[in-house]
Every structure is written in C-alpha cells, then in structure tokens.
Amino acid sequence: MFRQSTSLLAIAAVCLTLAPAPAFAQAPKKAPVDCEQVKCIALTFDDGPGKYAGTLLDTLKKYDAKATFFLEGQYAKSRPAFVKRMVAEGHELGNHSYSHPDFTKIEPAAIRSEIQKTQDAIKKAAGVEPKLLRPPYGMADLQVSDVAAEFGMPMILWTGGSEDWASKNVDAIKKKTLEVAERDGIILMHDWVKQTVDAMPSIVKTLQNKGYHLVKVSDIVKRQNLQPGDIFPVPAGWER
C-alpha cells in the first residue's frame, strides 16, 4: 500500500515537471520600452503573412526585436499558423485589407467589408483583433478615414520605405532601410520579398548596433494620442 502511494506521488511529480507551459505563456515580462528615453524604430511588414514569415520570425526572435505586421485577410486565412506565432512572440498586428484594393476607389460598404473580413480572419487565427489600419498603397481620403473611425482605428502610414518590392536585392534593401532609418521612424517592408527576409539579420544587427530598439508601431505612436480615423504620419495636404 505504502509502495503504491509513493509511486503515485512519483508519477504526479513527473507529470508536474513535464506539464507544458500554457499556450499563451510568453517570455518573462520586461519593462516596456519608453521611446522618450531610448532610440526607437518600428519595422513594419505589409501584405502578409508571406511565405517567408517563419524565417523572419526566427530572426526577430534571435535578436529580441519586435515588429508590426499589417496583414492581408486573405493570407491570415490561408496561413493562420504564422498569425498565431506573431502574436505569441509579442509582435503587433495591423489590418491591411482582405484583398488589397485601393480604398479611395471603392465604396464605403466595400471598404467596411474588406476591413471586417480581415479582422475576422485574424481573430480566428490568433484570437486578437488589430487596432491599427494601414490602407493598401497608403491610399486614404476622408471617406476611408470615416470607415476607419467606425472600426475605432487610426491609420498608420510610414516615415520611410525600404523599396524592397522594387529592388528585390539584399544589399539595396539594407542600404535603403539604413538610409531612411531615424529615431521613431516607421519603416515599410514586405515579408513576401525573400531578399527582405534574407537581409533582415544584418539589418537588425546594424540597427541595434546603432542603438535602436526595434519596437511595435504602437510604442512609437503612443505620444501622438491618435484618435479613430486619424492618420499618421499626416500626409502633405491632408485636412480633417
């Protein structure tokens, strides 16, 4: 009898030791980065999750860097595992429409549907709903702003582009990214461009060596106090 209880206890102990961490567990919480105190930059990846997202996530994890992914609903739907991983590894998700139409050329009902279907796909994949919108091509007008406001979302553009989709060249992508890098910058990149993903270890290392903290867009725009329907950075000629 005694023997049996002991072995049961032993089994219980082993089970406790082997129990996996809960699925939502993340790395131990560190103090949040304060971009007023340190040099921050936000790398943003549009149109994904692209097929190279896994390699990109490995790189970001290796260098303890955070990024923001403006996802297309159609790919959130077809590659849900990447979406889930992005959230689990502490990255930020934004809405970049379902199928990438120019929002300034479609009716409000169609814009609404593009945004909602993407929210739904991301929620289904990762249990979260993005709070930021990046309209396709960065194209917005007051009508787009009104629909964004209905969803409670500000619109996020970028301060500099890597031009990765145009060059598709590792050296050119790195050069351009470092050229447009600046404190509190928001950099436009694409995780469907293989050369971007290939260039990323070197880009991340170089930025970190220059003293940058790679953070989420919401860390950068915190001080802007953006309201639903606002756009940031404000494009030339934009009036509300």
Ligand code: NI
């Ligand atoms: Ni796009």
